[in-house]
Amino acid sequence: MNKAIFLDRDGVLNKERKDYVKTIHEIELFPNIEKCISEIKKNSFLAIVITNQSAVNRGLTSHENIIEIHNEIQNYLKKFDTKIDAFYYCPHRPDEHCKCRKPRPELIKQAALDFQINLSNSWMIGDNQKDFDAGTNAGCKSIKLSSPDELENVLKQIFSN
Template identity: 45%
Template sequence: MANLCLNTKMNKAVFLDRDGIINIERKDYVKTIKEFILIDRILDVIKIINSKGYLVIIITNQSAINRKIITENNLREIHNHFLKLAKNKNAKVDGIYFCPHMPSENCECRKPKPGMILKAAKEFQIDLKKSIMFGDSNTDVKAANHAGCTGILVNKSDSIKNIIEKYLK
């Protein structure tokens, strides 16, 4: 009996943390569209990622939902606003995954656990060995490593554009 080889093409992805990478982080949470201020030139960075053939997936802890600071609907409005801004600049974001849980809830999706990355990998047929997570926290790097992809810590003084160009081939 012959073996059938299914040639399933796996995608490569860049996972980006939201607060501190996509938008300016607020200590009291981003609660409204008005408070959602993009990091300078981040849409240009996303376009560079797109041009290198990577999917762009946002991975974000949003415990403000379960803390009753914002609703899931508020968060969706903020994310839809961001997606519209990206689309207007021809920057494609393929997905946004968020965890609404507080650290004390010990869920499988909250970073540093890899749940959101693994879910995205399954839904988008992502080859995690060829994928990278960029974040501004050790929890981002740990989530990436737990999922089997490379995690890169972005310091506040670093240019995300320079870092992306260094790591994406």
């Protein structure tokens, strides 16, 4: 079975915006993201993004724009000969009480089925409590970053064990 590093998108890979990342022009990737993704891959983990994107059901952006944003991130990473293995996102607003919105574990569990992932050997890394809880609820180890600058060191700690 595979192991994975599940990553939140906004606040971990790119700068979070109060009004949501709605188009490719609003992406601001953090420095060294390509290095972090490369390290994940080099250490035989899958890199999978798990993200809540309620801007879709709020009518602020579209599924097509979300896919375009994810493709733009992939195009950037491709320049460094690395990639994210998959993106899973929940388009629902919190008040819709769906099954896929973090902190519920459904997107992580779906990725585990799709990629034959052993969740007990996997990690969820995010910047808020919902991310941490989603990982824990799925059976992963979870880490909540207090700053995006921590990602590189957190990965080093994971890979040194």
